[in-house]
Amino acid sequence: MRTTTTGRVTLLATGGTIASRMDAAVGATVASDAGSSVLEAAGGGGPAVEVIDLMQKGSYLLTFDDMVTVCRAIGAALASSDTLGVVVTHGTDTMEETAYLADLLHADPRPVVFTGAQRAADSSDPDGPGNLRAALAVAASPEARNRGALIVFAGQVFTAAGTRKTETAALHAFGNPDLGSIGTVAEDGVVSLDAVESRPEALEVPPSASTVRVDIVACHPGADATLFTAARAAGAGGVVLEATGLGNANADLCDATREAVRDGVVVVTSTRVHAGPVRAVYGAGGGRTLEDAGALPSGLLRPSQARTLLHTLLALGTRPEVIAEQVRLRGLTPTER
Secondary structure (H helix, E strand, O other): OOOOOOOEEEEEEEEEEHHEEEEOOOOOOEEOOOHHHHHHHHHHOEEEEEEEEEEEEEHHHOOOHHHHHHHHHHHHHHOOOOEEEEEEEEEOOOOHHHHHHHHHOOOOOOOOOEEEOOOOOOOOOHHHHHHHHHHHHHHHHHHHHOOOOEEOOOOEEEOOOOEEOOOOOOOOEEOOOOOOEEEEEEEOEEEEEEOOOOOOOOOOOOOOOOOOOEEEEEEOOOOHHHHHHHHHHOOOEEEEEEEOOOOOOOOHHHHHHHHHOOOOOOEEEEOOOOOOOOOOOOOOOOOOHHHHHEEEOOOOOOOEEEEEEEHHHHHHHOOHHHHHHHHHHHHOOOOOO
């Protein structure tokens, strides 16, 4: 049900399709609207809002430092006791990474809500205004407290962990194949959410300008270790294998993993499959061989978020045994923790 609240929601604008329009000079759609314009398009009637423009970028242009900048701005906004919650307008391409980083770092009970759009602001029927109204309602809702970072899109509410973009163009752009949504936002702003689940303890904010490199290497029929070796040569301190099935590769990649782990590189095994856990079952180059070689199975985390977690832990200078425990813990469902 709708609850009357006092205070304000802070809107952190970063660009994305929700702030994009056709630029005749370049012949393509680019992020151009300020946060005030994005808010104005959503109309009134919601909570009081303070707008802060952080950047104007398509999220496909973001770096890890940009993501940390967003998380630092979230922390700064929550330093005020008048802040009910924070909404981040963000491009959909890498929203799953930035929202997950925010979730990893978020220790405050107040909600942090990410949203965006699939249709540009100058389209004939933009979806951004409705998404923003819903996100503002969630950010101001007492029901949304103690849930970490959330993604609100097309009337659905998702925890950041496990959620990813599942459609390139459809309005229902996000899904959490293993955990599902945790609730909905009605058109009138009424927020309905499931019971609060336990969350792992928040991590520290990693330093800016980190020199850590973490690459994703895809497995496919006939894949050799060329790209894995190139990642190491480029200075990767961590590698995420986008493996097949339950988390399987082949003998070449298992040998490369064994050598990398021996040299201090952290290797995490995820999967290209839509849903289900990564498990060490198969030998002869499969997931059991990878785990025996020192790779860490990512559980339910898919490559994008496994990489975000690994990058964060390495940037914090985390010891290998603690990295292994964090990957295990955060790859589990709430009921398994």
